[in-house]
C-alpha cells in the first residue's frame with residue numbers, strides 16, 4: 001500500500017487510515033510467514049513541519065510459524081504500537097518503507113514487527129524436537145536411535161547458540 005504523502009497533505013494536515021491487509025506475509029529478509037487472518041492496522045499521519053511527518057500506529061496479526069524445534073505450526077500473535085517521524089525528500093531517510101515522498105505502509109508495519117518478533121517460537125516449552133538422526137517428531141513417538149540423556153540439554157544448548165547468533 002503506497003501512500004503519496006505530498007498528495008495527501010495538500011488537502012489536509014492529518015490522515016487516519018484504518019484497514020486490513022488480507023494477504024499479509026511477514027518477511028524478515030530470510031523467512032516469510034503468512035498471517036492466519038490478515039493484518040489489522042490503524043495509522044495516523046500528521047504533517048508537523050515542512051517535509052516532516054509524524055506516524056503513529058498500531059497493528060495486530062497472528063502469524064503461522066513453524067516451531068523452532070519440531071516445525072509444527074504455531075500461531076503467534078504479533079502486535080505493534082509505534083510512533084516515528086519521517087522526513088521527505090531526504091536521501092539518508094530512504095529505506096524499505098519510504099522512497100522520496102512515497103510511504104509503503106505494509107513495509108513500515110513489517111519493520112515494526114521484526115522488532116517485536118519473539119526470539120524463540122516453540123509449540124510448547126517442553127517440545128522435544130526432532131530426532132537429529134532419524135528426523136522423527138519426538139513429541140509424538142520415540143525412536144530407537146541412541147541419543148542417551150542429553151536431548152533436552154542439547155536442545156537448550158542449541159537455543160542458546162541460536163539466540164546468541166541472532167544478536168549479532
Ligand SMILES: [Zn+2]
Pocket residue numbers: 067068069070071072122123124127128129
Ligand atoms: Zn515443537
Ligand SMILES: [Zn+2]
Pocket residue numbers: 131132133134135136143144145
Ligand atoms: Zn531417531
